[in-house]
Amino acid sequence: MRPTLRSKIGAALLAGSLLSAGAGCLTGWLYPRQWVAEPAQIYADIDGGRRQLAIARAKLPPPTNQWSYGSHGFEIMESERVMSKWLLYPVIERFGLEARQPLLADATNYASTPRYLAYRQLRRRLRFETRAPAKIVQLAVVADAPGEAIEMANAIAARYLAAVELELTNSSSLVIASNYVRWVRPAGTPVRRADPARLVPGAGLCLALLLGGAGWWLRWHLVRPSAGKRLA
Numbered sequence: 001m002r003p004t005l006r007s008k009i010g011a012a013l014l015a016g017s018l019l020s021a022g023a024g025c026l027t028g029w030l031y032p033r034q035w036v037a038e039p040a041q042i043y044a045d046i047d048g049g050r051r052q053l054a055i056a057r058a059k060l061p062p063p064t065n066q067w068s069y070g071s072h073g074f075e076i077m078e079s080e081r082v083m084s085k086w087l088l089y090p091v092i093e094r095f096g097l098e099a100r101q102p103l104l105a106d107a108t109n110y111a112s113t114p115r116y117l118a119y120r121q122l123r124r125r126l127r128f129e130t131r132a133p134a135k136i137v138q139l140a141v142v143a144d145a146p147g148e149a150i151e152m153a154n155a156i157a158a159r160y161l162a163a164v165e166l167e168l169t170n171s172s173s174l175v176i177a178s179n180y181v182r183w184v185r186p187a188g189t190p191v192r193r194a195d196p197a198r199l200v201p202g203a204g205l206c207l208a209l210l211l212g213g214a215g216w217w218l219r220w221h222l223v224r225p226s227a228g229k230r231l232a
Contacts, residue, residue, distance in 0.1 A: 037149040038188030039127065039140035040157035042164075042181065044078070046135075049168035049180030056176060075130040078137060082128050085119060087159045092118045094155060095148065126156065136184060146190035153187035 081087065092098060097118035110116060127140040139157045143149035161181055168177035 034142050034144060034193050035146045035149040035190040036127065036140050036142045036193050037146070037153050037190040039129070039138035040153045040187040041184035042137045042139070042157055042161050043135055043184050044137050044161075044164055045180040046074070046078075046164060046168070049164075049176055052180070053168055053176045074132050078130060079128050081163060082137075082139065082156065082160055083123050083126070087163060088119055088122055088126075088156070089115070091152065091155050091159065092122060095152060097122060140187065142193065143190075149190040150187045157183075157186070 092115065098114040101114040101117045101121075122141075125142040127138075127142070129138040130136065131138070137157075137160065139153050139160065141149055141152040141156065143152055161183065164181045165177040168180055
């Protein structure tokens with residue numbers, strides 16, 4: 001017995017409902033669960049500060065190319081400063097990131113201690129970017145809450161600014177840093193973002209739904225009619 005038009009429409013509606021429900025569940029599962037704030041910005045003319053500091057200490061100008069490492073070198077050197085344990089460990093302590101680590105953390109193995117695991121996680125969540133011509137350093141953090149995304153970014157930016165000020169401050173109380181490193185703006189409005197860990201399995205589930213729907217359609221419209229003709 002061949003299916004009637006009404007049964008085909010009903011089956012199509014049922015399949016569409018199931019696919020819509022699956023897509024809705026998938027969308028809810030993939031819905032962004034993390035936040036990243038508009039980055040904090042620090043003006044950091046480190047080359048200029050180092051030149052001025054050398055002049056103040058030695059009373060003579062250094063060679064013009066001695067203290068400059070270019071835009072690419074600037075990003076590499078400052079990313080190492082931002083990612084350093086000296087700069088990030090106090091932030092980890094302030095926000096209690098050690099307590100959020102899995103129970104499998106091993107206190108006897110340094111690479112598996114809660115503090116080091118928190119440090120690695122914070123490095124992965126830290127977004128560092130430089131705008132070399134304008135001498136701007138941008139810092140943002142991916143966090144689980146909007147307020148935390150702002151506070152963490154500002155805390156790391158404040159630590160970074162203090163580190164550069166310490167380097168560019170003359171020991172004879174002649175402060176050079178104030179002219180060469182300063183806040184441009186703190187971290188701003190946070191926005192939601194997708195968690196990359198959910199994208200790969202989610203894409204696989206979506207592909208499985210599509211292939212399953214295509215297989216059902218082919219079976220209903222091609223295989224069953226041809227089988228009916230052979231039986232006839």
